Amino acid sequence: MAATPLAFGQQQDTAAPSVGTVARLAGRAGVQTCLDAARRFGPALTGTAGSHAAVAMSHPAAPDAATLGVVIERNDAATTSLVSAAFAPTARGGCDLSYDKVDVWRKSCQDVALEELRHTQALERLGEQIAVIALSPTHHIYLIRIAGGCVSVTKEVLYP
Secondary structure, eight states: OOOOOSEEEEEEOSSOOSSOHHHHHHHHHTOOTTHHHHHHHHHHHHOSSSEEEEEEEOOSSOGGGSOEEEEEEEEOSSOEEEEEEEEEEOTTSSEEEEEEEEEEESSOHHHIIIIISOOOSOOEESSSSEEEEEEETTEEEEEEEETTEEEEEEEEEEOO
């Protein structure tokens, strides 16, 4: 009995190939339904500057009928980010996408909101410790205070 790998990894340098890393990993895993979404949204997930590394996790027996998970480490001159994305085939015959992007900043959450995110309104609170910037009903940024800085978590759900 042959073992089927659950995850495929891909290191990518700064030069962008003709087929993006996320689409290449999806295709290698046997994903077809979400392949177009991986092609269209993959470059935004990996970033256009700097370097990245990625690993994909798929169902071992039915990769095209289940969610494809992709985790990406993005590096550029300013920061290192972790992106976790899920491509899910739908009953509509399409593919929905959800992702979370985590960044650690060496500045206050207020400064991150003003300087990095260019947000000029007062920050709303999710609870006592987490501020939220609602960019749309399906696109939020959460700011979490930590010692010496701030962690931002960008969460978006797309229904292409």
